[in-house]
Amino acid sequence: MSRTERPLPEGRLDGATHFSSDHAESSSDRAYRVIKDAIIRGTLAPRITVSEAQLARRLDMSRTPVHQAVARLAGDGWVSVAPRSGVQISDVDADDLSDVYETLLALEGSAAARLASRKPGPDELDEQLVDACIQCEDALRDEDLLLWAEKDNELHNLLLRGCGNRRLWHAATTVAEQAHRARLLTAKLRPWPTSSNEDHRRIVDAILDRDADEARKALEHHRRRGMATLLPILRAMNPSRTTFIE
Template identity: 25%
Template structure:
């Protein structure tokens, strides 16, 4: 890894474990002094963290860990459970064989990564999961649904979910992907919608399990630029 990669992963892990609390500032000078890095890799890492939704750039103040209240997270999942089943319901009537093959490839890659006990593997699963859900939205062919989801679903919430999954929950999420694919192959929209609903509800349980002080969730996982991960 490059120096910027190392700084990125260190800061992100501290956000995940609560060392950097929601609303706190990540100071370049303090990180540089502690890790003995110049400001260049630290700034690059912070730019990536902003892009990925872990921190936000506050003019004249620096990088601040994104804050989410428990209410915010609950509301996101309430809206997802209404919208995403409709996405797969529409997709069953419109999806192509090529798109089903793409979904199967993403599912294969995620299942391989599930065999690795590594934080980076979890991050890769989250990226692939975003791609899986994005492919479903494309197949649904509904610009309105896509715009709604891109507005509602935020990166940190979904990434957070994967880091909070138990091993059993992670494997269950992978099984949901496979069953959604089978429902799509059979053209059964209600089956696909039912599994997607279960998929999102399971992600909500994993996310909301965390007890947060002052009604705040630890900002740790991944759709301010795309779809939520579950």
């Protein structure tokens, strides 16, 4: 059975029972968040087609908020919708991912430089960055590539979230999520990511040294290395036929 023919697990979508305790979150927002997370993590695999009715059943909610969520997901590029054909989960396209990495290179480079421009530390954020590096290294030492991909994503999110520019952080959110999806999809197909962990140390060391120029350069080098690693893998992956899940 190919990746695109993999059925959804029985029951609710992953994460559907772990909703935010924030009562302000609407059903539509909740559906958007859970469906997007399922796409990122591969529960909803690239190129499969599902119906809004199926999504509503798996989310245990009515069709209206699911329909609203699907419209948002389509606007953000996570799905495409064809009348009477269902909701198709977007593929992970190598050319599009190249644009994603180019965007992240610029935004994360700025974030790393901002972090390195803070007053001399050490401070709590420095400790969090070091700990994030250690968690990446521990995951690789345990030979858990999926956990490594999660910890790698957490480190990059910390760089963006901690830089002090909320607009930069929000601007980077969608492309960072798309990069994480590709990272999870290719985690077991890529070379052993020892060099990525080494890059993390160089980035964080430059931030600890408060060397903004070196932090930006190290981050940009890291993202270019990621492009050179993942794009050939994605181009070599043969897309399978689209299937509709009943």
